[in-house]
Amino acid sequence: MPVSPPITTPRAAAVATPAPTILRVPEHTVEIVSDSGEGAQKCGQIFGRVSARMGNGVWTVEIIPAEIQPPARTPGSASGNRIRIGTEPVTNGGDAADLVVAFNEQVLLSRHRLDALADDAIILIEDMWADHTNPEIRTAWTEAMAEMGNRHYRFIRVPMEEQCLQIVDDARRGKNMFALGLLAYVYDRDPEKIIELIADAFRKKSEEVFKSNVDLFEAGLHWAEDNMDIRIDVPSHADATPKVVMNGNQAVAMGAIASGMELCAMYPITPATSVSHYLGDIFERHGGIVHQAEDEIAAAGVAIGASYAGKTAFTITSGPGLALKTEFIGLAVMMEIPLVLVDVQRGGPSTGLPTKVEQADLLAAIFGQPGDAPHVVVAPATIEECFHVMIAARRIAEAFRTVVIVLSDANLATGVQPFARPQLNERWQAAPIDLSPVDNGTRPYEWDVETGLSKRIMPGRADGMYTATGLAHDEESHVAHHPDVNQRGSAMRSRKLAALQQMLQRPSVYGDETGDLLVVGWGSTKGAIEEAVDRARAAGASVSSLHLRFMSPMEPGLREIFAGFKRVMTIEINFSDEPFDPMITDENRRRGQLAWLLRANTLVDIDCWTRVPGEPLRPGRILAAIHDRLAWGV
């Protein structure tokens, strides 16, 4: 395995410091946390991207403050990034941070209280608070340090404010780049590559802003060279495969363009909105428009109107918006109009956890419409799949004349990971719309009795005129008057899902095909589940996992796969009753949503372990759940 050259010797130090200890590790997790508005996120994003460019595996997780303008120096103000880097590809945010840059002790305390830091974490902390002129701040510092005293954190005090004030008047606007310099030294990140990314971020503001940010970055780098006694080497692969690095919402946007879709209708909702920020910036250059509608319902209506009359359009939303679009989803299913709907899931119900991850829209996405409204639901599991799923979704929506709901989530939306650069293909794109005259006698729903499939007739085609209707209708789109008509139409729409299911491949098991326990997951938890399974297997447990992409229809062969294991359980980020909770019996226990679905579909007694912490599931917690399950007996 080729490994990057060893860490370079530090610049000739102004002060004679002993050569730093170099810790070579296969992976390391970094957090940078500041008060909201101090720019830790920008620092983390650049650190993540430069690490990807240097060939490391990377996964980033956003740390989001609890309020719009939280008071400074409070645990609720913590804002920043976790960046996990590795020699091998990294698939999730991991368990605990090994190194933290904290702009004050209160934001650090919030991470401590969330159990987000390793017991021996190295903590680079702003030095100005311990001896602050304000006695309240000094007390807060002392109390925080005492609270964290039960751990073996190693604190390195850094005069960030003092150093930054030599370059800028307001250190709040500069510490993030100084911190980036610290990290660049500790992890030996290429300064040239970082300066390119600083240019990307700041040059559009002004040359002056760019220059002062570079100065701050270099000041951090030099301070670390002169003062740090430890460096961390996470070797990287020299990998010839071209890669790109972006978050899941950017990947969704790019996938939509690559699929040839030309209209995105949306209404702002976190955490889906950033898709439209990105598309709003670039879509017109790529032949498409973002229509910001007056509400969620209108966004669905505009997308359906556009899809009905032209190429398939899409709409993006999150849980509350999915609820509002429900009636239109039913209409598109009934009229057999293609539509792609991306639901970037957040915590619910109601406003719930609006910026945080949950996987609790699964059953609503499949069954949320009144009446029987069969349609397709798919869930990408990685950032890379967020790109490719859009191409598949557009194609399925058109071929099967139905709605395809793509279930992403806040973890995929904001997570950043490098992946193989897609080799774009014209066949991914929608064909030009067909406006040729319709053959005499062709009906708008010329259902193939075997598959339920029929060809769409678009307005503009001579001799094809008909009125599409949400009323029960026959092949000619004539409203039902005979009792058999609704039975037949319902069967035709349902049969399309069976036809799609027959085209799907049996999913492959991660690990052995037989064993004591099979863990089943869906969506963004794939990386964390597989890491936990690896660790359990390394400890001798007989565990495998299975990750599903198609939620409706479901992939074939599940019952057969489940038969190879003594016990099957799902792991999901949604709520379920614990088997030993008060009042809970096997009869009244409400289970995880995938567990519910799989039990109904396979008649296998499937267990679940689910949590709704408002953050991605950590592999260590999943591992503990696996061990618990095995300990109860299989």
Next chain:
Amino acid sequence: MTSCCSLLTYVEDDERSFTMEDYAGAVARWCPGCGDHGILTSVERLLEAKQLPPERTMFVSGIGCSSRFPHYLETYGFHGIHGRALPVATGIKLRRPDLHVFAVMGDGDCCSIGAAHWVHAIRYNTNMVALLLDNEIYGLTKNQTSPTTPIGHPSNTQPRGTLLRALNPLTVTLGVTNASFVAQTADWIPAHMYATIEAAYEHKGFAFVRILQRCPAYTDSLFVDAVRNPAKNQLLEHPRGITVPELDAIYKNRMPHDPRDLDRARALAEQTDDVLRLGVFYRNEALPCYDEVRAIPALTMGERITRLNEEFDRYAV
């Protein structure tokens, strides 16, 4: 690749001619005496007069008696869900500027459940004709108060009389930024109705027409005075609006009104007596149309790949 330009070329080659019968769809199933029958006839006359190719003519509706409209025409039709005709029509027109788009709504559809879309459709000012078939009641679901039901009129939901003053669709429309064509007509004066719908069709922008429409089952009494007594109908006349000389002999209550005058249009729309004002209240073609603002050149598949590859370069590792 399909683009607006190629679509337009294909239209210009058209040598067909169409009669009113060519536009007739299924037999209309409204009640005898319903005003919708006459509105349908006016629209069929317009389609014939303008020789609109049926396959490029699009009627979008919501839910209600009036929303059955598309079924009774031999054009493309979209009979969608309650209140949501306008977003669907907007989506269609955005991607298919070559289509002649008409939205047909009832008073509950447009002014109640779909009110948000109505307000914003006015502001988008997308090129289309929006017909509000206003019978001042929910008819399909059997006699419930609608936003335009006059105060005191009993219904099944407010049997001791409608509780609130009626919403005035004209003042609402005239109050919204970008209102570009606002007119009112009545189903009992077919010549006026035809002239109004024609003016709406000729208008560039979102043309809103409120058509007062008799419901023989539930609101006959509300319109009976105006139907029987021509003096209760005041026709707004102007060369920039509409003039219907054939009505001069009967409808003598006329008022000149230049539809460029928005303040006066608003004042006239505030009905203070029991005389109905019919005609074009406001018309302004200088306002930007959303479908034109959002028009973008079509890309070839190859161009799309080239440009997306350039975008990927920005994210290259």
